Amino acid sequence: MRAVYIQKPLDAVVGETAAAVCGPGSVLLRVRYVGMCGSDLSSYRGKNPLVSYPRIPGHEVSATIEAVGADVPSRFQPGMSVTLSPYSNCGECASCKRGRPNACKNNQTLGVQRDGAMTEFIAVPYGRLIVAENLSLRELALVEPLTVGYHAVRRGRVTASDTVLVLGCGAVGLGAIGAAAHQGASVIAVDVDDRKLDLALRAGAKTGVNSKHQLLNERLQKLTSGHGPDVVIEAIGTPETFRLAVEIVAFTGRVVYIGYAKDEVRYDSRLFVQKELDIVGSRNALPEDFEGVIAMLSKGDFPLDEMVSKIVSLDGVPQALQDWYAAPASISKILVEL
Ligand SMILES: [Zn+2]
Ligand SMILES: [Zn+2]
Structure with a gap:
């Protein structure tokens, strides 16, 4: 074989x-x-x-x-x-x-x-x-790569009143975007590739920001009335985006890490306390995440082929x-x- x-x-x-x-x-x-x-x-x-x-x-x-x-x-x-x-x-x-x-x-x-x-x-x-x-x-x-993002949305306790920022629109990020949108949240997708951002919009994101061409902070201030997103989900895995997540999230917001940062990350830990952040990791997925993704995909509007x-x-x-x-x-x- x-x-x-x-x-x-x-x-x-x-x-x-x-x-x-x-x-x-x-x-x-x-x-x-x-x-x-x-x-x-x-x-x-x-x-x-x-x-x-x-x-x-x-x-x-x-x-x-x-x-x-x-x-x-x-x-x-x-x-x-x-x-x-x-x-x-x-x-x-x-x-x-x-x-x-x-x-x-x-x-x-x-x-x-x-x-x-x-x-x-x-x-x-x-x-x-x-x-x-x-x-x-x-x-x-x-299904499986989408469940990983789906699980992260549950770890972030995302609700319909949240603005959720997803860093990275690969398969895992798309799962998070679809799941958060499915919860009724308003989703902002960030990537450096326009084609991936296009997919993110079709997966349910309300706004796509290309961080290579647009000043992310400025855009976010406008999109969130100066507060920053309630939940940031990191689905890239670089020290820069790990740090960015705690910098841009709203006060008393939630940060969910899915990516594995390949190198050591340096933080200004003051932000953890000052903003009273909930910072959680999210690993793999549970059986109920598989069920959730299958229900989400069964609606038929997720851009699976284009992924x-x-x-x-x-x-x-x-x-x-x-x-x-x-x-x-x-x-x-x-x-x-x-
Ligand atoms: Zn995988
Ligand atoms: Zn065990």
């Missing part, structure tokens, strides 16, 4: 791996589409602290059920289209005990701490599967990683079609 391997930073190849087999409680999946995530790019760049090499990447999956192991409920049948939750949880750590398994201390994400889905078949416990017959295989592969920058074959992945590495800002989502 063929698979993509990241052998070491900046070195991806297509090779052979042992055939997947499904034991009791597991389902064998024929992989159909895999989305390439920013974290896969980080693994390729050697900038993902959680990954070890060699590693088969990929955790944004759509698949059809090929075979069902013993003890799997009859609602899972061969031929069904599914996506999956790529996380694992130990059930023992503080997060798991608090009912927040998305932030499990011992989480192993598919394609990060264990081999992922850029291969022909994978076996997964049936409890990780999500069935949504009303979405196409291509759409199902886009996909290009579709490549398994053999095209090494080149696609290299191209993405060379021009990261211009690409929203690359799908691998098997």
Whole structure:
């Protein structure tokens, strides 16, 4: 069975791996589409602290059920289209005990701490599967990245009376924009790429600001009557945007960090106290976030097709990683079609 391997930073190849087999409680999946995530790019760049090499990447999956192991409920049948939750949880750590398994201390994400889905078949416990017959295989592969943004909006306790600023309009940012708009909030989207801002507007943002061409602070003052946004969601992961979030958020506002800043961040911590900010992290997603995203997508007005920058074959992945590495800002989502 063929698979993509990241052998070491900046070195991806297509090779052979042992055939997947499904034991009791597991389902064998024929992989159909895999989305390439920013974290896969980080693994390729050697900038993902959680990954070890060699590693088969990929955790944004759509698949059809090929075979069902013993003890799997009859609602899972061969031929069904599914996506999956790529996380694992130990059930023992503080997060798991608090009912927040998305932030499990011992989480192993598919394609990060264990081999992922850029291969022909994978076996997964049936409890990780999500069935949504009303979405196409291509759409199902886009659910997981959107859930990450969706979860961040819930972490930020966004309500209809909030103005929400989302920094970064990649797939995760778009999920946050869609979810906040779905809550009735007024959303301002910020990016440096006009095409991504266009998508953000179609995903539900009221205003798009290109921070490369417009003075962000000035625009925000005007858009929020001088107060700043009630909630800022950081979906880029740079020291500059981490700092910017606490600088631009309103007094007594909320800041949600999704991105992993690749380098150390220096703060004027006075702002935390003076503004009495709620600053929270947001990691992965919960099963209810998957349900929320599927409900949001089922309305049919989310620009799913336009989110996909290009579709490549398994053999095209090494080149696609290299191209993405060379021009990261211009690409929203690359799908691998098997
Ligand atoms: Zn991802
Ligand atoms: Zn745990």
